[in-house]
Amino acid sequence: MHVRKREKPFGFEKLSKPKGELVIIEDRCKGCGFCVEYCPNDVLEVSNKYNLMGYHTPEVVNKDNCVYCGFCQMICPDFAIFCAEVEPEVQEQAQAVDETD
């Protein structure tokens, strides 16, 4: 499917993509796996290490993929993971963003 190359959005000189940094409170985690499964950008994986209660905690494997969507923070039933926003990256006018052919 041909996609029109993205033009400059109204009012914005440059695109900026939000970026987040995850903080995992390991000893609260119960190893349910929700955050790992439902992160839209595969930022997390189940690690091999154990926390105090004997559960496998998640770990960040693709740090740069985090777009601060906040879903892991919402879906964690144990309040063991949250997202902090970092300075958003400023990109050049996107030429090659989201090209699907």
Add this chain to the structure above:
Amino acid sequence: MKADRKGILTGKHQLSGSQACAEGAFSAGCRFLGYYPIRPSFGVVERFIERCADGDGVFIQMEDEISALAAVLGASWTGKKSMTVTSGPGLSQMMEHVGLGVMLETPCVIVDIQRDGVSEGLPNAPGGGDIMQARWGSHGDYEIIALAPNSPQEMFDFTVKAFSLSERYRTPVLILSDPGIGRMEEEVTIPDLKDLKMEKRKYFRGNKDSYLPFKYDEKDLVPPMVDISQGYRFHVTGLTHDERGYPVMSDECQEWNVHRLVNKIRLFTDQIVEIEENQTEDADVVVVSYGVTSRDALQAVRQARKEGIKAGSLRLMTVWPFPEKRIAKLAQKIDGFVVPEINFGQIFFEVERCSRGESETLFVYHASSQVGQSADILKSIKKIAGNKN
């Protein structure tokens, strides 16, 4: 008949016992009634609803007695004085929430217009079937306060006193009445606001971060309370809890918490118990009674005295806590107790227990049809006097 600002109809009125009870509640400041209609308790409810119409009271007819008492407990935590009105079968349903009220230490008043008999029984006849249920009805360990008025004036006074006791001891308080008193019409004097003696709820006024819902005062074992929305963000639970209000599942906590709930009332029995004695100083036979039966008991005592028998009457104004010490003391010098009740023996067992075999105890089944007559009580008085000879 104009209410003054505080909703008190100061003055002399011709009221039935039920109406006097509702007036007592309104005068005490009660502004929430959650109830389920059950015969024969309508009189109180009707009067309260009438007063709500031109006042600031709230009432709700709930879907059953269980929810009626639950709503009353909830409303109490918003700072409102609340009460419910019911009869025997309804009180049976409310028992779980009596326990919750005791555990959460919620002040409230339960008016029980007792009817006769087990299960549905005789809905319109005066009864005394809930005496033991008032004390032991809910599961587990607790103490309760129950009052038994014997006239419309006492219905008013005791309702005010019930609210006062419930605020002082932070506990549900029962009023055990019956349709005999409920339907009786007599002159009731309603005092001025300044003459109404009422204990106030003990509130915590300290720092919002330092509130512990069940941290009690050593001198009276009662923790200060707060209302919802005052910013204390407390949590309370019916599970065994520590002073933070959080559930703690341990024997030590049970001992700390539940034993205090019992001692809160048990250690202050002398201040709560009220009895009325008539000619007991030189009596050989004492009639122990409460409620509408006490009127017949007094009549029997007077008749016995005329016939030369040294009889006396001990009327229980507070049924619970029971005046154990007084009964034990009297037992040592008299020949016997006569206990007339409109049931098959409830307070009779308490009298027997407390007399510890020092004197005879005779039970009189004072049937609901015999309310207003005293022949059966007199007969038992004579029996004890005769036994002595």
Add this chain to the structure above:
Amino acid sequence: MKAIEKEKKHPMEQLLRMDRIPHIWCPGCGIGNAVSAFAEALDKLEFDLDKVCVVSGIGCTGRVAGYIKVDSFHTTHGRAIPYATGIKLGNPELKVVVVSGDGDLVSIGGNHFVHAARRNIDLTVICVNNFIYAMTGGQVAPTTPIPAFTTTSPFGNFESPVNVPRLAEAAGAVYVARWTALHMRRLASSIVEAFNRPGFSVVEVISPCAMYYSRTNKLGDGLDMMKFYYENSTIKHGEPTDNLDIDYQKEIIVGKFVDRERPTFTESFKSWQKE
């Protein structure tokens, strides 16, 4: 979502009783999700938290009251709604929320659920439905589908389950929605809408029960149930509530089904009092 300082403090911590976290719920249990959505909703609403009161009954979901940092009550089984009714009538300015499980609300508490909806008492009810009585050891609930196995239906449940949104609508609730523990954002929005809608609002949250329901029926753990919800839930706003039965391991219809206006109990009472 607000940008926060990079310190080890979860943004929802001011809404939780941190001295009791980690909570007692099992790994993979969806009650934590319901609490998370509720915290998110409270955050969005910016309501004065001193005026919010949470009442819960007995059960796993009943423990929610002990973890949220508002005035909260953990009452008797099934009677959270009448208790909350008393609180609301005692102080109509409060926002009273009942958070309880399916067994607590529609089994022993079914009578109170129906009448509070009929009277339109201004309450928000969050019903976490995990199809089982979890706290007491995995017994069959009125919401358990046929023919699920539970400890008290060892040969499979044969009783027809209750359809909670249909019951709520029939009784007179003004707002009825259902989401699963997976639909976090929509659940939080629904809770916000339920708060803002005066009257009896019900939000049902379909939740996994990793310890009992899914384990006894060999459906996996909490994550497997969430994957099932992902594959099998369909959003159909406004769907007639009689189509919302949940059959065993079949499609779950979620969405907002009822959103209407009716005079609340307090409004009717006040207008009677004025007359």
